[in-house]
């Protein structure tokens with residue numbers, strides 16, 4: 244028996260689901276540490292520029308593809324381009340899904356550990372070094388991060404198992420407004436810190452000498468990562484939208500919310516970094532080492548800490564749900580599995596990938612690929628390569644393969660909205676975004692010197 248294809252039931256639910264996918268560790272964990280290693284404001288400017296040039300056009304392209312077909316990451320391409328190999332783009336997305344969920348769930352597990360620490364007030368009065376030591380001891384047990392990430396994957400699987408409407412949509416409708424509320428409280432709090440001025444100037448006064456080919460690729464990778472692009476997640480979610488909508492407006496709002504949350508996270512973190520004289524170039528551990536330290540010294544910090552780690556936990560869950568749903572949808576539509584079977588298979592294999600990632604972070608672990616441990620390798624591989632190449636192929640597909648008539652029909656919702664902007668959109672996805680991605684990519688791999 245074929246299970247019915249799911250659908251989102253309201254425009255509010257759709258919006259919350261899409262925002263839930265976009266807003267995640269990318270905004271709160273990844274953006275601040277990338278900005279930290281890449282010179283702060285210079286990185287921010289590049290990032291904003293690429294959001295407009297590549298991010299918004301690409302999220303719109305994915306929505307056109309999903310809405311035109313009402314099929315998932317692989318099926319959409321099969322329907323729009325039968326007898327071709329375009330569907331391989333969808334497979335690439337599924338592979339990227341394994342990579343991302345592997346390391347992402349480990350970080351989600353860390354945030355649960357810090358949430359617990361805040362609840363028992365473990366960091367009160369501890370120094371930075373003490374907090375770093377206890378975090379390292381936790382990571383070095385191996386089994387603790389593995390258990391937490393497996394638990395987190397289990398929770399994700401549970402939501403996805405409930406289905407598109409009763410799982411994905413319902414949970415996002417509850418969790419996303421909660422997340423935004425928490426964020427507002429936290430932002431107000433950060434204005435009271437001593438390092439506020441230093442943190443703000445790090446984030447907002449650019450030093451262009453910091454920009455290298457690597458910085459640009461990092462910024463591009465972050466644009467794809469933060470908007471969940473290039474791997475068919477947005478194609479899948481848009482395939483569940485059945486009501487007419489003003490696509491440009493709703494995706495514009497999503498992009499704006501996602502970008503604002505990244506910047507607000509920067510505002511919440513860099514003042515704290517400078518207040519306690521920590522180096523902003525910490526890398527992936529940045530928020531997990533600085534923030535507990537700050538909270539430990541702040542009046543009422545225990546409660547701020549609880550809110551903050553709750554925020555990360557929610558952000559991570561709703562993003563993981565979107566990737567998990569994309570993969571489940573693929574297995575149901577293309578491999579003809581039931582939802583239950585698909586979810587169980589994914590849960591099992593993903594726990595293995597996550598265990599490898601967590602174990603590769605143990606001191607002296609030999610789980611390395613080249614000079615990266617598996618955790619960093621999967622992060623780098625997915626966002627700097629799989630998502631960017633996938634995204635490039637998706638805009639090229641939308642701009643050059645889908646006929647102008649069809650593209651217009653879906654983009655404007657049968658002529659109801661944005662008819663005059665349509666030619667601009669088509670020009671951008673045909674020429675501007677692909678060229679931008681290609682140049683950045685080639686300059687990184689060294690084919691173009693300069």
Ligand code: PHE
Pocket residue numbers: 264265266267268269270343468469470471472476562563565566
């Ligand atoms: N957009 C999410 C974030 O910023 C991560 C993500 C990537 C989600 C790819 C889905 C797909 O954290």
Ligand code: NA
Pocket residue numbers: 264265266267269270468469470471501
């Ligand atoms: Na994001």
